Amino acid sequence: MSNRMWGGRFESGPAEIMEEINASIDFDKRLATQDIRGSLAHAAMLGKTGILSQEDVAAIEGGLKTIAAEIEAGTFTFSRALEDIHMNIESRLRDLIGPAAGRLHTARSRNDQVATDMRLWVRDTVDALDAQIADLQEALATKAAEFAAAVMPGFTHLQSAQPVTFGHHCLAYVEMLARDRGRLRDARARLNECPLGAAALAGTSFPIDRHMTAQALGFDRPTANSLDSVSDRDFALETLSAAAICAMHLSRLAEEITLWMTPQFAFIKLSDKFTTGSSIMPQKRNPDAAELVRGKAGRVLGALQGLLVVMKGLPLTYSKDMQEDKEGVFDALQTLSLCLAAMAGMIRDLEPDTKAMKKWAGAGFSTATDLADWLVRVLALPFRDAHHVTGRLVGLAASKGVGLEKLTLSEMQEVEPRITQEIFGVLGVEKSVRSRVSHGGTAPANVKREARRWLARLAKEAEKRRG
Ligand code: ARG
Numbered sequence: 001m002s003n004r005m006w007g008g009r010f011e012s013g014p015a016e017i018m019e020e021i022n023a024s025i026d027f028d029k030r031l032a033t034q035d036i037r038g039s040l041a042h043a044a045m046l047g048k049t050g051i052l053s054q055e056d057v058a059a060i061e062g063g064l065k066t067i068a069a070e071i072e073a074g075t076f077t078f079s080r081a082l083e084d085i086h087m088n089i090e091s092r093l094r095d096l097i098g099p100a101a102g103r104l105h106t107a108r109s110r111n112d113q114v115a116t117d118m119r120l121w122v123r124d125t126v127d128a129l130d131a132q133i134a135d136l137q138e139a140l141a142t143k144a145a146e147f148a149a150a151v152m153p154g155f156t157h158l159q160s161a162q163p164v165t166f167g168h169h170c171l172a173y174v175e176m177l178a179r180d181r182g183r184l185r186d187a188r189a190r191l192n193e194c195p196l197g198a199a200a201l202a203g204t205s206f207p208i209d210r211h212m213t214a215q216a217l218g219f220d221r222p223t224a225n226s227l228d229s230v231s232d233r234d235f236a237l238e239t240l241s242a243a244a245i246c247a248m249h250l251s252r253l254a255e256e257i258t259l260w261m262t263p264q265f266a267f268i269k270l271s272d273k274f275t276t277g278s279s280i281m282p283q284k285r286n287p288d289a290a291e292l293v294r295g296k297a298g299r300v301l302g303a304l305q306g307l308l309v310v311m312k313g314l315p316l317t318y319s320k321d322m323q324e325d326k327e328g329v330f331d332a333l334q335t336l337s338l339c340l341a342a343m344a345g346m347i348r349d350l351e352p353d354t355k356a357m358k359k360w361a362g363a364g365f366s367t368a369t370d371l372a373d374w375l376v377r378v379l380a381l382p383f384r385d386a387h388h389v390t391g392r393l394v395g396l397a398a399s400k401g402v403g404l405e406k407l408t409l410s411e412m413q414e415v416e417p418r419i420t421q422e423i424f425g426v427l428g429v430e431k432s433v434r435s436r437v438s439h440g441g442t443a444p445a446n447v448k449r450e451a452r453r454w455l456a457r458l459a460k461e462a463e464k465r466r467g
Contacts, residue, residue, distance in 0.1 A: 038113060052106065149448075188239075
């Protein structure tokens with residue numbers, strides 16, 4: 001049997017393998033809600049403009065609402081023979097209300113329909129992701145406030161560089177996540193134009209009101225060019241790109257959690273809630289959730305690459321290749337959502353071992369810069385000379401196998417005779433972080449203030465979201 005939605009000129013149905021490669025219903029059924037929202041707006045507009053009779057519109061609306069309820073209840077039967085979500089819903093509408101169902105597709109095509117559905121889905125998802133990222137920021141800022149003064153080693157090249165505070169480290173991620181939210185917001189602002197009514201590619205001869213449907217669906221305006229409307233997937237690419245950067249950030253944090261969890265670092269503890277054991281090594285506690293967040297970033301990054309490659313070289317306008325946008329977008333954004341939730345859980349769960357962190361904060365001559373700065377400030381040495389003197393002191397301490405603070409005053413004076421007892425005041429890690437009061441620096445006072453500022457801002461936003 002030929003396809004009842006478009007099979008007029010066909011005599012037989014598709015080969016089995018044709019149906020298998022062609023059908024998208026297995027994954028685009030996720031668009032059901034958005035598809036029905038779009039159809040309701042379209043039908044109302046067709047009624048308002050007099051293209052359809054009010055009776056037909058009423059029947060269509062009633063039928064679509066029944067279908068929404070069936071899908072919600074899980075009683076709707078999705079059929080592969082009907083290819084995709086659009087035709088599955090239209091076909092069921094025909095079962096429910098008869099021939100009026102066939103009028104719903106007046107002045108539209110699946111090309112503008114699917115573009116509208118996808119924009120709605122991405123927009124809904126971006127809004128949900130924004131709230132989730134905010135929640136993770138809240139978890140991090142809370143830890144930051146609690147551990148604003150907890151000293152830990154700061155690294156460059158993964159070598160001990162200078163002491164920093166754990167709170168400062170947490171707030172670094174809060175900043176990254178703020179930029180992620182900004183990128184998603186930007187993508188959302190650009191995607192918020194409605195392609196519905198572009199029809200197959202050229203627009204339509206029916207007197208439709210695209211402003212009406214755009215407004216009904218919460219879009220800022222209808223898209224301006226019908227060809228662009230059905231062939232554009234920038235909105236998906238931009239969102240995936242923002243998602244990929246966010247996933248990359250999460251993966252860096254996940255890597256740090258994994259590192260900090262090792263017995264060699266032992267900076268943090270994760271409870272039984274976020275760790276697993278080994279089936280052979282009874283002593284082990286593995287940070288699987290963190291490792292998976294790190295690993296799943298690969299999927300999100302891959303989805304961005306995948307869609308870029310699908311789109312590159314496609315001539316205007318719609319090509320079936322574009323059906324390949326869906327699985328990657330769905331999977332990537334759902335994966336990001338899962339990672340955000342797991343990360344927020346881990347951050348709330350983790351307990352820093354402030355003693356271990358402090359011990360290692362002083363390792364690797366991490367206060368050498370403080371010593372050099374003292375030489376500049378107190379002895380008025382040019383920084384380059386101070387750097388050289390400090391380098392010699394570090395060499396001396398290293399050769400004796402001690403930290404800088406364990407050198408005696410006379411040992412120091414052999415290198416630079418003007419050094420006084422006062423120098424020992426800057427060699428402690430706590431002193432070091434307390435002195436870093438420059439804008440954006442790691443001083444506990446800064447960190448406390450920044451953490452409080454973030455928490456207040458996030459609380460305000462959350463309140464606004466709750467309405
Ligand atoms: N399932 C299709 C997609 O996701 C819907 C659009 C089909 N359009 C067409 N002309 N065959 O891209």
